[in-house]
Amino acid sequence: MSVLTISNATAMAAESAAANWQTVQAQAAELGESPFWHPQEQKLYWLDITRRQLLRADAATGELETWDMPSEPGCMAPAATGGLVIALRDGVFRARQWGGLLTRIATLDYDPAQMRANDGKCDALGRLWIGTIDDTRVNGNAALYCLDCRTGNAVLTRKTDPASLPATTGNGLAWSPDHRTLYWADTASHRVHAWDFDSASAAMSAQRVFLQFDAKPADAMAAYAGRPDGAAVDVQGNYYIAMYEGRRLLKFSPAGVLLASWPTPAQCPTMPCFGGTDLRTLYLTSARLKRSADELAALPLSGCVFSMRVSVPGLPVNFFVDR
Numbered sequence: 001m002s003v004l005t006i007s008n009a010t011a012m013a014a015e016s017a018a019a020n021w022q023t024v025q026a027q028a029a030e031l032g033e034s035p036f037w038h039p040q041e042q043k044l045y046w047l048d049i050t051r052r053q054l055l056r057a058d059a060a061t062g063e064l065e066t067w068d069m070p071s072e073p074g075c076m077a078p079a080a081t082g083g084l085v086i087a088l089r090d091g092v093f094r095a096r097q098w099g100g101l102l103t104r105i106a107t108l109d110y111d112p113a114q115m116r117a118n119d120g121k122c123d124a125l126g127r128l129w130i131g132t133i134d135d136t137r138v139n140g141n142a143a144l145y146c147l148d149c150r151t152g153n154a155v156l157t158r159k160t161d162p163a164s165l166p167a168t169t170g171n172g173l174a175w176s177p178d179h180r181t182l183y184w185a186d187t188a189s190h191r192v193h194a195w196d197f198d199s200a201s202a203a204m205s206a207q208r209v210f211l212q213f214d215a216k217p218a219d220a221m222a223a224y225a226g227r228p229d230g231a232a233v234d235v236q237g238n239y240y241i242a243m244y245e246g247r248r249l250l251k252f253s254p255a256g257v258l259l260a261s262w263p264t265p266a267q268c269p270t271m272p273c274f275g276g277t278d279l280r281t282l283y284l285t286s287a288r289l290k291r292s293a294d295e296l297a298a299l300p301l302s303g304c305v306f307s308m309r310v311s312v313p314g315l316p317v318n319f320f321v322d323r
Contacts, residue, residue, distance in 0.1 A: 006250075008222075011225035019308060022307050023301055023304050024283065024304070025062075025305050027304070028302065028303030029285070029287065029304075030289045032285030032303060033074075033075070033230065033271055033285055034074070034075040034119070036317040037273060037275025037276065039316060042058070044283060044305070046285050052070070052071060053067065053073075054066070054069060054084075069086070071088045071090055074087045074120065075119055075120035075131075077120075078317060080321050082096060087108075087117035089117065090112045091106060091108065092105055092117070094322065114135050116132065117133075118130075119173055121173055121317070122318035122319060122320050123146075125321070126150060126319060126320055127149075128320055129144060129159075132144075133168070133170060137168055140168055142167040143161070145157065149323070152322070160184070167186040171186070171230055172230065172231040172241060173230075174239060175233065176233060176237050177235055177236075181194055181254070182195045182197040187227050187228055187229055190212065190227045191209055192211040192239075193207060194210035195207050210256055226246015226248060227245065228243065229243070229269070230272065230285070231271070231272070232271075232272045233315050234313060235315060238254070239251070239252045239254070240272045245267060247267045247299075249261075249264055250262075265302075266301060267291065267295055267299055268288070279314045280309055281308075282309070283307050286302055286303055
């Protein structure tokens, strides 16, 4: 299978005029990530990795709540029996309610002084998948893990091997609507992988490169479409990827055809998700961490959460299943 390479020029030339972003919350995160829409609560959840905070906002009132964490949260998901599952730097924890006691349920097999949990979410059967990030940016030790707690026991499995698939920053995790394809990106290599996925066994096979983006140009003045960060999928199987430093959100067909490129109000969009009662509100987190004063002056909403209405509904959040 040939690799679908997306050049900086292609991604930037495909801009859609239909982008109509609204600012959901004026409180800017340093590194906003892991958004999801909670259908029962009608609230949007997301986190700020750098500030070690979880956040949620009521859709009707706009009321914002924050919850401080003991270390950096990489990702989180709602639990079917209430509360959250949260992957922190030093382990995966269960909270039975917002602001409640954090109980460790798993420890990832890495040195937390050099690595932490990053992008992740649950699959359709309630298993939590967690990508990691190599803080050193040199070892290529990032991997993808699956945590299965459905029987009451925590079974943690590493699903990718850094020896055969080196990665620096695990991102872009998503599944196709029929649960037969799994997507996972390595941000540093500007690459999105795809696997055939067996939902019952969580087996991954037939690994291939789904998308390859151009590297960041050495010339600071050259055009740059960004690198793949967080992702989401709609009911038609289209793959939406936030392009960090590229100031755009891209939409690809299941065949890897670029369908849309929306400019964003922040240079560093981080992750989309779908929400609202009809799942046609597209939410997008962003970052302002280590951005220049000139950039922040030009893009003052960097770090905020944005939304826009789309024509195709997205897939709902999957809930974590445990006992």
